[in-house]
Amino acid sequence: MPELPEVEQVRRGIEPILLGQKVVAVRVLRSDYLEPAGADTRQIVGTCCVKTHRHGKRLFCEFSAGVTVRFHLGMSGRIYAANYGEPLSPHTHFVMQLQSGRELRMSDPRRFGGIALYASFAQGVAAEITGKVGVDALYLKTADLAAWRSFKSSVKMRLLSQREVAGLGNIYVDEALWQAGIHPLTPVCRIAPAQLIVLAAAVKKLLRRSITMGGTTLRDYHNVQRQPGRFAQMLQVYGRAGQPCRRCGSELKGIRVCARATVFCPQCQPRHKGRRS
Ligand SMILES: [Zn+2]
Known part of the structure; x- marks a missing residue:
């Protein structure tokens, strides 16, 4: 998609x-x-x-x-x-x-x-747009994150919902959470403010890199000139359940979050990492 x-x-x-x-x-x-x-x-x-x-x-x-x-x-x-x-x-x-x-x-x-x-x-x-979807993910600012601290739902669900940040889907959410070391089921309110900033930075970096590589083509997407994007080769977790994590070598796990296939590294993204204390 x-x-x-x-x-x-x-x-x-x-x-x-x-x-x-x-x-x-x-x-x-x-x-x-x-x-x-x-x-x-x-x-x-x-x-x-x-x-x-x-x-x-x-x-x-x-x-x-x-x-x-x-x-x-x-x-x-x-x-x-x-x-x-x-x-x-x-x-x-x-x-x-x-x-x-x-x-x-x-x-x-x-x-x-x-x-x-x-x-x-x-x-x-x-x-x-107004009142329906959040800030464009490419322009996410630290100030936008302040309101997130009250959200009890999982970070993956919230990012997919488009309500706070617009433009992310299954691929870039899984990739950004892996980059930031956050378990996809972590309630947003349990993520330390500093780690939310890391997550926002990871989101923007991923999106910018993908844009420079023409986006991600898994099956359907082609650009206006009918060429596929080349970012699929850069994906670290999406579609790689059961394969080794490229950071620590642990086996990547596949679960379902919001009915979406979700891949994460149990070592790099432990369930309680980022708990506010
Ligand atoms: Zn890992």
């Missing part, structure tokens, strides 16, 4: 294709892939994309008339570039034709993703 680095790759990839290019036509091939029902995509025809924004896993494209399109990749969504007339990839639900002769298309076999249309970027933020 695409997480923050993969969506950021898509944002960076579409900018050179989309910015300043007049939209000639929009085709929605599956009407239920677009929100709200009956949204009129003709509003962006004849306008240009002036800015792209990303918050967590959401990608917004703001057009010159103010109308903003929000893309969410879900589990298997892909935004890819093609030339006019090039055959559609299977499960393509959306096509935006540009004056340059290029098209931006979105495919999504499993359809957990989607596209939404808003009258303005501010309206999109109000509907999807």
Whole structure:
């Protein structure tokens, strides 16, 4: 499932294709892939994309008339570039034709993703970000962590929930907890403030490294040019249950947290490490 680095790759990839290019036509091939029902995509025809924004896993494209399109990749969504007339990839639900002769298309076999249309970027933020998801994980600050001390739920659950920090999924949460030496089931309130700072730093470092390597491709994710990311080779724990920890050599354990496969090192991430005392 695409997480923050993969969506950021898509944002960076579409900018050179989309910015300043007049939209000639929009085709929605599956009407239920677009929100709200009956949204009129003709509003962006004849306008240009002036800015792209990303918050967590959401990608917004703001057009010159103010109308903003929000893309969410879900589990298997892909935004890819093609030339006019090039055959559609299977499960393509959306096509935006540009004056340059290029098209931006979105495919999504499993359809957990989607596209939404808003009258303005501010309206999109109000509907999807404000009060719903936390700070973008790439810009997490120490000050943002102060409120975390009251949370009794497990750190993995909290990071996945998007409520305090947006953009993390199963891969980067497991990796960041291993980097910070925190057991995934540790209640957030039991993590010492200094260790929370270590965790926040680990999150940002991981995300930045993954972005520079094009993100992580396990199965579905490809960038706009249809190339896979190269960060999968850097993963230390994700998908490695039963294999030796690369830090201490202990066997990595697999458990389920929030119904998600979770891998950690019992030695480097002991259950009570980080208890506030
Ligand atoms: Zn270890």
